[in-house]
Structures are given as structure tokens and as C-alpha cells.
Amino acid sequence: MVRTHQPIATFSIVAYDPRRQEWGVAVQSKFMACAAVVSWARAGAGAVATQSFANVTYGLDGLALMESGASASAAIAQLTDADEQRAQRQVGMVDKAGRAASFTGDGCNAWAGHIVGEGFACQGNILIPGTVEAMAATFEAARRGPGELADWLVGALAAGQAAGGDSRGRQAAGVLVVRHNGGYGGNNDRYLDLRVDDHPEPIDKLAELVTMHHLFFGEVDPANLIPLADVAEPLQKILQQTGHYHGPLSGQFDDATRTALRTLVGNENLEERWDGTGDSIDRVVVDFLFDRFA
Incomplete structure (x- = not known):
């Protein structure tokens, strides 16, 4: 049939x-x-x-x-x-x-x-x-x-x-x-x-x-990378607000700040744009976090 x-x-x-x-x-x-x-x-x-x-x-x-x-x-x-x-x-x-x-x-x-x-x-x-x-x-x-x-x-x-x-x-x-x-x-x-x-x-x-x-x-544009040290303090403010970071607003991108940021980036499904390593980060990630939480 x-x-x-x-x-x-x-x-x-x-x-x-x-x-x-x-x-x-x-x-x-x-x-x-x-x-x-x-x-x-x-x-x-x-x-x-x-x-x-x-x-x-x-x-x-x-x-x-x-x-x-x-x-x-x-x-x-x-x-x-x-x-x-x-x-x-x-x-x-x-x-x-x-x-x-x-x-x-x-x-x-x-x-x-x-x-x-x-x-x-x-x-x-x-x-x-x-x-x-x-x-x-x-x-x-x-x-x-x-x-x-x-x-x-x-x-x-x-x-x-x-x-x-x-x-x-x-x-x-x-x-x-x-x-x-x-x-x-x-x-x-x-x-x-x-x-x-x-x-x-x-x-x-x-x-x-x-x-x-x-x-x-999306692929990370190397020309769009910014030093983490340049945005450490505003990122710490965001991480305090989201409850991921409990340290001072030192402006130093230390291990505690890195650990907190890696967790938040993972929560927002942006880990393909920043894997938590290195001294720089995709500006797209930073802009997204600022727009969402700042």
C-alpha cells in the first residue's frame, strides 16, 4: 500500500x-x-x-x-x-x-x-x-x-x-x-x-x-578584547549586586573576582565568549553584563 x-x-x-x-x-x-x-x-x-x-x-x-x-x-x-x-x-x-x-x-x-x-x-x-x-x-x-x-x-x-x-x-x-x-x-x-x-x-x-x-x-573578535584590570571595579559592583562576590571594591582583578565572574558568565550562558582564563575579556560580555545588571 x-x-x-x-x-x-x-x-x-x-x-x-x-x-x-x-x-x-x-x-x-x-x-x-x-x-x-x-x-x-x-x-x-x-x-x-x-x-x-x-x-x-x-x-x-x-x-x-x-x-x-x-x-x-x-x-x-x-x-x-x-x-x-x-x-x-x-x-x-x-x-x-x-x-x-x-x-x-x-x-x-x-x-x-x-x-x-x-x-x-x-x-x-x-x-x-x-x-x-x-x-x-x-x-x-x-x-x-x-x-x-x-x-x-x-x-x-x-x-x-x-x-x-x-x-x-x-x-x-x-x-x-x-x-x-x-x-x-x-x-x-x-x-x-x-x-x-x-x-x-x-x-x-x-x-x-x-x-x-x-x-x-559568536566568534570573539581579538580587536574587541579589553583588559580585565580596566573593568575590575565596575565588575565587582555587579558581582556584589548578584551575590557572587563579597569582597571589597578594590579595583583589583584577583582570584576571588575571577571565580565570581566565571560563575556569573556561566549562569548567563556566555562561557563560549569567556572561559574564565587570561587577562582580557570580550567587550560583548562586559556590555551584556552592564546592560543586564548595572
Whole structure:
């Protein structure tokens, strides 16, 4: 018996950033927790977005094929050729070399289509016409400017929504970015995996979460380090206020102050920005603590 599934009407983008060696997927849909179904990525393999009566085996199988050396277009061809329901499927992939490809079956609900560019592919179904075009143009422009892959992907989603987006409305969104040893603790590839599963403005909320992720887990800019001795006394005042430090306001960054600050930084989930060692600290951490507690 052939099992039928509901279509996941969505728009998505898969992309590769060769500078940071990152692969990513971003998606929006009027479908609860759409990213849990659509988005797949693995460092050294690539990224996959599977949608429209989504065949989730395209995710793991597509990554395995690309990890073994298949191009995105070859992986899509192999998977869709073997799928009797390929006419209803839509999938976009970018492989480990940054080659992108997309497939839109001729049985997908209108409007459906895709655009493939250098290192990225945009695709969508049940859309307002112009959505994927806006996504592609925005991504092309954004990746030439500041920010990183997650910012560019979410920016592309926002442009797609502004151009019309899912013709049924909106509900959920997500962004997934992987790179070798890029995850928390450095022993996994899941650099960023943020989801908005049910929200009236999912892309706006997703953008807020990306900004928060940059705060807590962003790379420390060496030019943004400040000597702990320069901020010892105001930090001691904050630590007294939070109950972590009970010594004098000496202005000396001694062991007691270090221990107290390490505890507070850990409580605020900023340990990726300051590990408690050294004679300097990321200004982002200090500004956060001042804004929150001063």
C-alpha cells in the first residue's frame, strides 16, 4: 500500500559559504515545525531541503550520496528516479563542493518552481509568484556584504515573505548551519540550529533568535578584547549586586573576582565568549553584563 502524506507548502534555500566552510538550510511554511521535516545538513557532505509531499529519506540518503562524492544534481537524479511519487516532490541540494541543484516535480501544487545559483538553490511551492526570485536576488547581494551564512539565509527568507511567500500564510521557520567542529563544545558540526515551530511572524522571530545566537556563541573578535584590570571595579559592583562576590571594591582583578565572574558568565550562558582564563575579556560580555545588571 502506498502511504500518502500531506504536502508541505514551503519556500526554502540551501547554500554553501566557502569562506567559513559552512553549509546551511533555511525554510518557512504554513506547516507546524516545518524545519524538522525539511532541513538536513552535514559538514563535509552538504545540505538538503525536501518538501512538497516531503520524502524525508531524501535528507539522509542525499547527504550520504554527496558525502561519498556525488554532485548535488547526481544525488537528486538518483533519488527522484527511484521515487514513484517524484512528480509531487520538490528538493534542493548543495554538495560538499558547493555545487547546487534543485528539482520541482510537474505534479507540485502551483505556484511551484526553483532558481539555482552559484553555491545556492531556492525552491518553493504553493507560493505567490516572485517569491523565489526575491530570495535568490537577496541572497546574492547579502553574501557580498557583512554577516555570515545564517544571516544571509534568514534575510533571503524575509525577502521571499515580503514578495508574497506561502499563499496560505505563515506558521513556522527554521535555519540550520553546519561546519566541521562548529557546534557547542567544538566536537560536533551543528553550529546553528534554530526553529520557530508555531508563531504568527516566524521569520521575524527567527531573525531575533539568530541575533541571540551571535551574542552567546559568536566568534570573539581579538580587536574587541579589553583588559580585565580596566573593568575590575565596575565588575565587582555587579558581582556584589548578584551575590557572587563579597569582597571589597578594590579595583583589583584577583582570584576571588575571577571565580565570581566565571560563575556569573556561566549562569548567563556566555562561557563560549569567556572561559574564565587570561587577562582580557570580550567587550560583548562586559556590555551584556552592564546592560543586564548595572
